[in-house]
Amino acid sequence: MLAVLQKYRSIFVIGLQSNLVYRWNFAVRAGFSLVHLTFVFALWGAAFAGETGIGGFDLRQTLTYFVVILVLQFFISAMNEDYEVSEEIRNGLINQFLLKPINYYLYRFSLFLSARFVSGMLALVPVVLILPFLADKLVLPPFGWNYLLAIPALLMSALIQFTIAYCFGLLTFWFLEIQSFIILSLAVETVLGGHVFPLDLLPRWLYDFSTYLPYYYQMYFPAALLTGRITDQAAALRGLGIQLFWVGALLLAAQALWNRGLRRHTAVGG
Amino acid sequence: MNSLAHYARLWLAGARYSIVRTMMFRADFIMWSLVELFWMGVNLLLIAVVYRHTDSIAGWGPWEMTIIVGTSMLVQRLLMGFFWTNLFEMGRNVRTGHFDFFMAQPGSPLFMVSTRKIDLDGFLNAPLALAVVVYAAHQLGLHPTLGQMALYAVFVLCGLAVHYATLLILVSLVFWMQSAKGLEGGYFGVNEFSRLPREALRGVKAVIFVYALPVIVVTNVPANTLLHGGRLEPSLWLIGVAIFWLTVAVIVFNRGLRRYSSASS
Numbered sequence: 072m073l074a075v076l077q078k079y080r081s082i083f084v085i086g087l088q089s090n091l092v093y094r095w096n097f098a099v100r101a102g103f104s105l106v107h108l109t110f111v112f113a114l115w116g117a118a119f120a121g122e123t124g125i126g127g128f129d130l131r132q133t134l135t136y137f138v139v140i141l142v143l144q145f146f147i148s149a150m151n152e153d154y155e156v157s158e159e160i161r162n163g164l165i166n167q168f169l170l171k172p173i174n175y176y177l178y179r180f181s182l183f184l185s186a187r188f189v190s191g192m193l194a195l196v197p198v199v200l201i202l203p204f205l206a207d208k209l210v211l212p213p214f215g216w217n218y219l220l221a222i223p224a225l226l227m228s229a230l231i232q233f234t235i236a237y238c239f240g241l242l243t244f245w246f247l248e249i250q251s252f253i254i255l256s257l258a259v260e261t262v263l264g265g266h267v268f269p270l271d272l273l274p275r276w277l278y279d280f281s282t283y284l285p286y287y288y289q290m291y292f293p294a295a296l297l298t299g300r301i302t303d304q305a306a307a308l309r310g311l312g313i314q315l316f317w318v319g320a321l322l323l324a325a326q327a328l329w330n331r332g333l334r335r336h337t338a339v340g341g
Numbered sequence: 342m343n344s345l346a347h348y349a350r351l352w353l354a355g356a357r358y359s360i361v362r363t364m365m366f367r368a369d370f371i372m373w374s375l376v377e378l379f380w381m382g383v384n385l386l387l388i389a390v391v392y393r394h395t396d397s398i399a400g401w402g403p404w405e406m407t408i409i410v411g412t413s414m415l416v417q418r419l420l421m422g423f424f425w426t427n428l429f430e431m432g433r434n435v436r437t438g439h440f441d442f443f444m445a446q447p448g449s450p451l452f453m454v455s456t457r458k459i460d461l462d463g464f465l466n467a468p469l470a471l472a473v474v475v476y477a478a479h480q481l482g483l484h485p486t487l488g489q490m491a492l493y494a495v496f497v498l499c500g501l502a503v504h505y506a507t508l509l510i511l512v513s514l515v516f517w518m519q520s521a522k523g524l525e526g527g528y529f530g531v532n533e534f535s536r537l538p539r540e541a542l543r544g545v546k547a548v549i550f551v552y553a554l555p556v557i558v559v560t561n562v563p564a565n566t567l568l569h570g571g572r573l574e575p576s577l578w579l580i581g582v583a584i585f586w587l588t589v590a591v592i593v594f595n596r597g598l599r600r601y602s603s604a605s606s
Contacts, residue, residue, distance in 0.1 A: 106530035113534075114398070117540075126394055258376065267390075
């Protein structure tokens with residue numbers, strides 16, 4: 072067991088080193104996110120003018136939600152993982168993993184963890200720098216059960232994010248070009264993950280429906296726990312249960328796609 | 342005149358090639374059309390959700406705001422249809438040396454680089470974006486005159502020129518940098534502001550996104566033309582901005598071109 076852990080720890084360390092090479096790319100991306108945040112502040116600031124609250128939350132709570140979403144993106148979102156899996160299949164680079172005692176999913180997941188560690192830490196730099204200017208515009212709920220439940224929610228969100236990206240990458244076994252699938256999925260995730268607006272602003276029936284979809288647990292669920300948008304403990308525990316279900320279902324789907332895909336795969340060359 | 346006909350023939354040849362190529366990959370074309378359609382839906386959904394909880398954003402009602410967003414989508418779709426793929430590929434071509442191909446073409450390098458391909462999916466969704474604007478105008482009970490509609494069309498073209506120029510400047514940086522990859526993320530980030538009314542921005546934000554980077558003017562001037570009729574000052578402002586940014590873009594591109602020394606063996 073320790074030897075297995077050691078193997079993936081080494082992959083994690085290699086991933087850290089290679090991701091640090093691209094530190095400027097992550098830093099630029101984090102910088103551009105601040106432009107998006109400026110847009111969010113302008114839009115919601117204008118929407119709140121003359122309103123005491125929208126959906127039961129004031130402007131500070133709403134802005135905090137978007138800042139938390141922005142930071143979480145760099146810590147738990149899948150960024151290029153789908154393309155990387157796709158490229159490795161298309162170029163035949165996965166052949167080497169078929170001959171070695173390495174689980175391809177765990178290999179990619181170790182690299183995902185290292186990439187998010189680097190991108191998350193780099194994203195914190197601009198956020199910390201602008202924090203003094205934002206402090207009076209943000210508010211977090213007092214310490215309570217929501218923060219404790221947010222920890223497993225965040226871990227499972229990362230798993231869901233990565234596994235969905237991994238599954239899309241595996242589609243390369245069947246399709247030459249998967250970019251349109253990825254962008255379409257990104258659009259769905261952007262809405263149903265709560266990136267565009269907090270999902271609780273949707274009509275009640277649509278919000279309830281979204282709680283059964285995996286997208287809800289990709290980003291909105293942990294962000295809502297951290298920012299106090301989910302105040303009912305029973306609802307939070309139920310959410311963790313559904314999230315656990317999606318983690319299991321997606322892992323099974325990933326394994327099924329891998330097994331089926333390998334049957335179609337042809338390794339050529341020495 | 343002959344020169345104009347020559348360039349028209351070149352553009353038509355490129356367009357014909359793009360259409361044939363798109364028809365060879367029909368499933369891909371349908372998927373990308375759906376992707377663009379869905380992203381347009383996301384923009385409209387945001388408005389719908391926000392206006393479920395408030396009556397006004399910076400003094401603009403839901404259908405007025407829809408005209409701004411529809412105009413922004415229209416300009417975007419035209420940019421995607423005419424120029425996006427060409428400029429996106431330019432960065433890669435300069436880096437790999439494939440840019441040589443464009444230098445050997447029978448036309449100005451800038452024209453050849455910008456117009457070689459067209460994207461049908463962008464064009465397919467442009468009428469839908471226009472339909473959004475028309476529907477919102479209908480909801481507001483607007484009856485724009487022919488003159489207003491002609492001005493709107495001119496301003497949309499000015500907006501297209503501003504977006505093209507901005508993108509060309511960003512991509513031309515590849516002549517100086519190793520890679521312009523990621524800069525398109527900045528373009529999309531800044532472009533988000535084109536969906537806001539001018540009145541939503543104050544202070545430094547207004548200086549940056551209204552005056553320094555004219556993203557808001559590009560949509561607000563045409564939208565205001567439909568809503569309130571053409572006004573001289575903002576109209577001249579938008580036309581001036583389009584000429585200014587196009588001039589800067591051409592200068593930057595030509596300066597970059599002088600640095601290009603090919604990368605092939």
